[in-house]
Amino acid sequence: LACLITSITSFYLIASDNAHMLANAILTIIPLLLTYLYPDETPPVPQLLIYWGAFSMLTLLDPSYHSVRGYYFVKVVLLSLLFLRPFDGAEWIARHIQLLQLQRMPSDEITKSQRLHGDIFTKDEIQVMERASVGRKSPPPEPPELRFSHEVIRIAPISDANRSGKGNFIEKGDALRRSSNADNLSHEMAAASSSSTSFIDSIDAHDLEFKPTYFLVFNGPFTDNNLSCNIQIRNTCTRTIAFAVKTNALERISAQPPSGIIKPQQTLHVAITLKQFKYSASEAERMTRDRVKFEYVYCPPETTEFSHKLLQQTGTGDIRRNKNIYIRYNP
Structure with missing residues (x-):
C-alpha cells in the first residue's frame, strides 16, 4: 500500500x-x-x-x-x-554549524581549559570525534566505579585452556595489582565484581544512543531568555531502561524530564534548559566543566514509573552506568 x-x-x-x-x-x-x-x-x-x-x-x-x-x-x-536515513541531511548540517561556531570561539576559551579527570576535550579532539561519530552509535559509557576488597571470589571457567592455566579462586586486590595486560585486567575486573555489582547478564555497550553524542552548544546572549536544547535518547536494546539526569551546574542547567523509563526501541527527547545568567569571561574556564550526566540501569519490563530505588538496587545482575554530555557556551 x-x-x-x-x-x-x-x-x-x-x-x-x-x-x-x-x-x-x-x-x-x-x-x-x-x-x-x-x-x-x-x-x-x-x-x-x-x-x-x-x-x-x-x-x-x-x-x-x-x-x-x-x-x-x-x-x-x-x-x-x-x-x-542514512542521509540525515539536517543533522549533518546542524553538526557542521556547531563546529563552525566552535572554530569562531576565542581559542583561549578552549585551549586553556584543563581536563577534569581526563574527560574535558580540546577543540581539535572534538572535531576528530565528531567526524568519527558520523553514522555510528554513541560511545560506550564510562566504566563503573568498583569497590575492591580482599575477599575471595570464585571465577567462572571460560574454557579448558583457561581452566588449566588459572585456578578457580583469586584474590581481587592482588590479582589487579599483578595484572600488566590491559585486556586481562578488564576480564578480571568483569569476573571479580564487588559485592554490590555482578555481571550475570551480558551488557550491551550501545544500549542507549544519544544525539548529540558529546556536547551541547548554547549561543548567547544569555541574559535575555532561558535557552533550551533537546537531547534525543533511543533505547536500542531489548530491555527496559530506567534513567536519571544529573548536572554539576544546578544554578544554570535543568533537565525535563529529569528521569524516566525507556522501553525497548523507544525514543525520548530530554529538554536541557539554560537559565538566564550573566556570562563572565573570568568564569569561562570553570564553566567548561559544566555537563549533564545520564545515569541508567536495566529494570524489569513491567516497570512504568521511575524510582530512585531502581538505580540503587543490588543483586539484580545489572550495573548502573552513566553518560556525560558537556555544555559549551558561545557568547
Whole structure:
C-alpha cells in the first residue's frame, strides 16, 4: 500500500500541472502534524529550523521553475533527504554549524581549559570525534566505579585452556595489582565484581544512543531568555531502561524530564534548559566543566514509573552506568 501511494504521488508530482499544490501541502502539513500531534517523533528544534529554512528558499524558486516538469518531485525528494536515513541531511548540517561556531570561539576559551579527570576535550579532539561519530552509535559509557576488597571470589571457567592455566579462586586486590595486560585486567575486573555489582547478564555497550553524542552548544546572549536544547535518547536494546539526569551546574542547567523509563526501541527527547545568567569571561574556564550526566540501569519490563530505588538496587545482575554530555557556551 505504501509503495502504491508513493508511486501515485510521484507520478502526480511529475506529470500534473497542479503539482505545486500537492508538493507544498505535503511539505507543510507533515512537519506540522509531527510537531503538534506526534511530539515524540518530532526532530530536534535546530533540525526543524534547518528544514523550514530550506523549504522557504526552495519555495522562492517556485515561480522560476514552475513550468519545469518534475521540479516539484525533486523538491519533495530533496527536503525528505534532510531526515531520511542514512542521509540525515539536517543533522549533518546542524553538526557542521556547531563546529563552525566552535572554530569562531576565542581559542583561549578552549585551549586553556584543563581536563577534569581526563574527560574535558580540546577543540581539535572534538572535531576528530565528531567526524568519527558520523553514522555510528554513541560511545560506550564510562566504566563503573568498583569497590575492591580482599575477599575471595570464585571465577567462572571460560574454557579448558583457561581452566588449566588459572585456578578457580583469586584474590581481587592482588590479582589487579599483578595484572600488566590491559585486556586481562578488564576480564578480571568483569569476573571479580564487588559485592554490590555482578555481571550475570551480558551488557550491551550501545544500549542507549544519544544525539548529540558529546556536547551541547548554547549561543548567547544569555541574559535575555532561558535557552533550551533537546537531547534525543533511543533505547536500542531489548530491555527496559530506567534513567536519571544529573548536572554539576544546578544554578544554570535543568533537565525535563529529569528521569524516566525507556522501553525497548523507544525514543525520548530530554529538554536541557539554560537559565538566564550573566556570562563572565573570568568564569569561562570553570564553566567548561559544566555537563549533564545520564545515569541508567536495566529494570524489569513491567516497570512504568521511575524510582530512585531502581538505580540503587543490588543483586539484580545489572550495573548502573552513566553518560556525560558537556555544555559549551558561545557568547
